Amino acid sequence: MFTKILIANRGEIACRIIKTARKMGILTVAVYSDADANALHVNMADEAIYLGPSPSRESYLLAEKVVDAALRTGAQAIHPGYGFLSENAEFCRLCQKHSLVFIGPPVGAIEAMGSKSAAKNIMEKAQVPLVPGYHGDDQSPAIIKKAADDMGYPVLLKATAGGGGKGMRQVWSADEFDQGLAAAKREAKSSFGDDTMLVEKYLIKPRHVEIQVFCDNHGNAVYLFERDCSVQRRHQKVIEEAPAFSMSESLRQKMGESAIKSAQAIGYQGAGTVEFLLDADGSFYFMEMNTRLQVEHPVTEMITREDLVEWQFRVAAGETLPKKQHQLKLIGHAFEARIYAEDPNNDFLPATGKLSFLQPPIESKFVRVDTGVRQGDEVSVFYDPMIAKLIVWDENREKALQRLAKALSEYRINGVTTNIDFLYNLATCQPFINEEIDTSFIENNQRIIFHDNEQALAGELPMAALYLVLSMEQQAKAQAKNTNDPFSPWNTTYAWRLNEAHIYPITLAHNDVEYQVQVEQKRQGSSSYYLITVDGQTLDCQGNIEGNVLYTSIDGYRSSATITERIDQKNSHISLFHQNGVFNFVHVLPDCGDAEDNQGNNDFAAPMNGTMVSVLINVGDKVEKDQPLMIMEAMKMEHTIRATTSGTVEAIFFQAGEMVDGGAQLLTVSVDE
Known part of the structure; x- marks a missing residue:
């Protein structure tokens, strides 16, 4: 076994690999750029080598510098992680040239799967089922368009060197083809330096199911069951689960054996993922093979109780696979949700900024958090905006989904906009619970997930208003304790007015619609209750805040919600997490004339x-x-x-x-x- 390895990656990926290496007694070397000089993966590793400026093409993608760092530190092997150089055949070849073990497949396997069109030719010969399409060498737009016309629309354009949804476009009609092809080629050229395209028939309601395979250098191969990765935005996965729902044992075996056949067709070694499109009738088609570990591998680890990074180390060191196929057991159900710095309400636009507050849920045998950041770190423009992966497990899908919702409601991040609210709404919406899922799930359920439908908000508005009043009272009490005169009228915790009712007027906005709410405080002995009026209806309300949980009684109906609050320069943003999803409100403060009117400014x-x-x-x-x-x-x-x-x-x-x-x-x- 190796005594020291270099990890040619950053962030969450590097941290994940370091954890297993540390468990196995293997020393680790990190690499970093200017932006990552104080990153978590750099601090966790035993040694670290500077590569260059922040852009990845000037640091993490410099294969020669990475190899030189390994040689300088005496590392015996390089783990490429996933992304960056992980599927780069030239990098693998460079490692071999310098007698460094590449913890991944051989050069030939990477090259065989590096081109989607070449991969399909190989799979066709191996009798692995394929989606109808064109993946020929003639790249003239007219030829590609004719293939699309002959197949019939919709079609899917893909960069042959692609991955992660880059260089990929759905085209729904012949009129859209030229514009879609140009955009896909431009993105492919920018991302991979290669704009070669293929086109294939676009299945209307497919599921994206992938099989985790592992092969050693002694002719052994296994599949570690499947993951359903159908929930995607921009062809990038959002929530993954394992095993796939509604999967019969016979179908699981057929797909697993096809995946092994795919791997063996290219002489594969190490961890790999064979991705299939699964149609509603149970037929499945080879889509691509990723010659690396996947971002979503933790859900497979949770349902098999196997450490796949440890398996990678052992196979790369020449050992046989730790288990045979019949020894692998499927245990329970797991979900992974990717926590991103992005704005789902603004077309998932990436966000940057400082993580001023970061509190993940408590980890246990049910909850795991894989991350590469800490409180105070910056989300940089230079790299993928993923903050963490939240992985949950329980004995069945229903219980695991409840775990996921609870863990998401406990995730606290301030300083940048995140997709946590979006993930919670998705995970708690009825179509997702009912397994009514395909690769267009988000688009088909947008109104439910984003709460774009008309909301009565009969329960949520009073809860948000009550939270604001109770939190103001908490703050006032805390301030009063720290003053010379805690009984000063300026430190009272109720809305006292001379000869007037004790009323707080509050403006709350939900989905850009403003609601006027009045909260009248009433005293009953030493305690208070509140009359909250919304749209002419007055409700008798009581409540208290304990930590991040608001407990309420509204006209006798008792409930609770987890609360998060983010305050910017203008307003307070409140999120209520409860069984109906996340409801986001903005506490609109009075306009004192300071705000600039930018209407009409183009x-x-x-x-x-x-x-x-x-x-x-x-x-x-x-x-x-x-x-x-x-x-x-x-x-x-x-x-x-x-x-x-x-x-x-x-x-x-x-x-x-x-x-x-x-x-x-x-x-x-x-x-x-």
Whole structure:
């Protein structure tokens, strides 16, 4: 076994690998860029080597520097993690040249699966079922379009060198094809330096089911069951679960054996994932093989009780697989939710900023948190905005889903916008509970997940208002204890007014709709109760706050909700987590005349920190509403800046390739009269 390894990755990935290495007594070497100089993975490792500036192409993607770092520190092997150089055949070859063990598959396997079109040819020969499509060498747009026309729409365009949803577009009609192909090729070129495309038939209601395979150097191969990864946005996974729901033992065996056949067809060694599309009729089709460990591997670890990174180390060191197929047992059910710094309400736009407060749920045999950040760390524009992976397990799907909802409600993050509310709403919505899931789940259930349907809010508005009043009273009591005169009228904790009722007027906004709420405080002995009026209806309310939980009694109905509150420069943002989902409210403070009125201002501000990819217009051009004007990229995602109205471009302040600060003015368009 190795005594020292270098980890050619960062963040959560590196931290995950370090934990297993430490358990096995293996020393670790981390690598880092400027942005990661004080990162958690650097502090956890036994040694660390600086690679270069923050952009990954100037640091983590420099194969020669990574190999040199391993040689300098005496590492015997390199674990590439997942992402960056993990599926780079040239990097694997470079490791071999310098007698460093690459903890992954051989060069030939990486090369065979590195091209989606070549992979399909191999799988076709191995008699693994394939989705109908074109993956030929002739890349002329006319040929690709003819293949799409012949197959019939919808079709899916994919970069052959792609991964993570990059260089991928759904095309629903012939009219959309040219624009979709151009966008997919541009993204593929930017992400992989290769814009070769394939096109295949797009299945209407498929599930994305992947099989975890493992092969050693002695001819042994096993599958460690399956994961359902159907819930995706922008072709990137959001919540994964293992095992897949509604999976018969015969179908599981068929898919597992097909996955092993796929791996053996390319002489595979180590951990790999074979991804299939599973149709409603039980037929399945090979999609691609990832020649590395997957981000979602923890759900497989939870249901098998196996450490897959340890398996990787042992196979790379020449050992046989720790278990045979018949020795592997499927135990319970697990979910993984990816906690991202992003704004789901703004098309999942990545967010950056400082993690001013970070409190994950308490870990146990049921709850696991894989992360690479700590409180006070920055979410950088240079890398993927994932903060953590929240993994839960229990004896069946229903109980595991309850664990997931509870753990999400206990996750506390301030300083950046996150997708926690979105994940909670998704995990608690009835279609997800009922397993009515396919790869279009989010789009098909958007109104439910985002609470876009009309809400009566009969229970939620009083709860939010009661929380505000109770928290103000808590603050007042705390302040009173620290003053010279705790009985001063300025320190009273009720809404005293001379000859007036004790009323708090509160404005709460939900989904951009404002609601006026009145809270009248009543005294009964030493305690208080509240009459809360919403839309002319007055409710008798009582409550108390214990930690982050609000306990309420509203007209005799007792309930509770977990509360989070985030305060920005203007307002307080409140989230109520309870059985009906997350309800987000903004406590709208009175406008004292300080806010600027920007209505009618058609200057475009950058929605995020990032890089300008393309400028699609020139000064003097006439533009129409919704016309694409610019394309920005940040954290591996493209964002299109569109015209908000028709007008004329007056000024452009950034060109392609330039870095842009979030909020910076991009261009000015004069509005047509």
